[in-house]
Amino acid sequence: MDVSPVDEDDADGNMPEMAARSFRLRSDARNLSRFYLERCRKVGLSEASKESAQLEATTLCEASQPGSSRAVLLFTDCSGEACRVTLRVQWLRI
Amino acid sequence: MASRSDIQPDSDGWRRLSYTCRCGWIDWGHAVPRGPRKLKSQIDTERTDWPELGQLNVALNGAPAYIVNYGQEMATAKGAIRFSTTRHWVVRKGLSLEARRSVALGIFLNASYEFERLQGTFPFTLVSGGRSSFSIEDLVSNLVGFYSAFNDISQARMRLICGEVSVGESFRIWDEHLANGLAALRNRTLTPTKFACPECDATQSDAGFPSLFGSISAAAPGVLWVRVKHRFIDGRLVNAGRAIQVSSDGDVSARTR
Numbered sequence: 001m002d003v004s005p006v007d008e009d010d011a012d013g014n015m016p017e018m019a020a021r022s023f024r025l026r027s028d029a030r031n032l033s034r035f036y037l038e039r040c041r042k043v044g045l046s047e048a049s050k051e052s053a054q055l056e057a058t059t060l061c062e063a064s065q066p067g068s069s070r071a072v073l074l075f076t077d078c079s080g081e082a083c084r085v086t087l088r089v090q091w092l093r094i
Numbered sequence: 095m096a097s098r099s100d101i102q103p104d105s106d107g108w109r110r111l112s113y114t115c116r117c118g119w120i121d122w123g124h125a126v127p128r129g130p131r132k133l134k135s136q137i138d139t140e141r142t143d144w145p146e147l148g149q150l151n152v153a154l155n156g157a158p159a160y161i162v163n164y165g166q167e168m169a170t171a172k173g174a175i176r177f178s179t180t181r182h183w184v185v186r187k188g189l190s191l192e193a194r195r196s197v198a199l200g201i202f203l204n205a206s207y208e209f210e211r212l213q214g215t216f217p218f219t220l221v222s223g224g225r226s227s228f229s230i231e232d233l234v235s236n237l238v239g240f241y242s243a244f245n246d247i248s249q250a251r252m253r254l255i256c257g258e259v260s261v262g263e264s265f266r267i268w269d270e271h272l273a274n275g276l277a278a279l280r281n282r283t284l285t286p287t288k289f290a291c292p293e294c295d296a297t298q299s300d301a302g303f304p305s306l307f308g309s310i311s312a313a314a315p316g317v318l319w320v321r322v323k324h325r326f327i328d329g330r331l332v333n334a335g336r337a338i339q340v341s342s343d344g345d346v347s348a349r350t351r
Contacts, residue, residue: 004105007104009110009123010168010169010170011167011168011169011176012095012123012124012168012169012226013124013166013167013168013206013209013210013213013232013236014124014125014126014129014130014166014206014235014236014239015121015123015124015126015129016126016128016129017169018123020104020105020106020108022104022105022106051131051246054246054248055127055131055242055243055246055247055248055249056126056127056248056249057248057250058106064132064135064143065143066142066143066144066145066163067143067144067163067180069128069132071128073106075106075107075108077106084105086104086105086106088106088108090126090128092128092129092132092167093167093176093178093180094129094132094163094164094165094166094167094178094180
């Protein structure tokens with residue numbers, strides 16, 4: 001399978017810790033969004049708020065608690081029966 | 095900190111680092127609005143996200159107030175070493191929207207300057223190497239993130255407002271002026287450092303820093319907000335649920351009822 005290495009950026013000031021990985025999957029954008037949102041819910045993240053989706057359109061799900069917040073951003077680029085999927089995680093420890 | 099390779103778009107098209115005609119170099123990782131949004135949500139609701147702190151009876155210079163928990167963080171070696179400037183801030187309650195935004199910017203800038211300053215001092219240089227303290231894109235990128243969060247402006251729109259140039263032009267400007275990287279040049283101000291940019295000359299009629307980024311004036315500490323002097327309010331006061339008085343210079347004491 002065509003899977004990229006994990007691209008990591010450590011937290012730096014206003015920048016949250018970030019990690020991204022891309023891969024190809026046989027699916028379509030809507031199914032992928034549904035699938036990963038379900039995965040988000042299983043680990044305690046909720047669907048992105050309207051405000052989050054407006055600020056970063058690819059925000060799929062997020063969670064905020066005292067001292068920490070996390071978000072998962074999903075980007076899909078589909079053609080034919082397959083999609084290039086990128087998942088990006090932002091983790092803020094404040 | 096961002097490096098030359100960050101100019102190249104990621105697989106999802108996200109460009110972490112780019113030159114912009116009106117805002118200079120922007121590290122779009124620093125401009126992510128998630129941190130300022132955490133600050134905004136506390137200021138909007140007049141409540142910290144820590145339940146124990148939210149229940150405290152707090153006064154600033156005798157007026158009702160609340161606690162904000164905010165700061166910035168640095169990690170290196172894949173998170174093995176971290177330092178954070180997270181601390182408690184005390185803000186007056188009942189402020190107008192305009193005053194709240196001024197307070198938020200005051201706190202945000204105070205935290206940004208503290209973070210950048212600490213990055214250049216021992217022992218934090220063990221983590222940062224001291225290289226990225228006040229590098230030319232840091233403060234302006236932070237400011238873009240703040241306005242993104244407080245004005246509900248997406249990062250895609252911010253790239254247009256700042257006049258992001260092409261990937262090729264960003265590489266060209268880097269190669270011509272930044273042989274030793276962004277950290278070789280310092281900027282301790284909120285005014286961008288600009289470089290000669292033929293693409294900007296050809297496409298932008300206005301190369302000035304957008305007025306948007308001066309539309310909120312930062313409130314000075316002392317009256318509407320203060321930094322708690324010893325970083326955090328003493329846990330014993332919090333646990334005892336004591337009413338707290340905070341002075342204009344950040345001294346915390348238990349209030350007599």
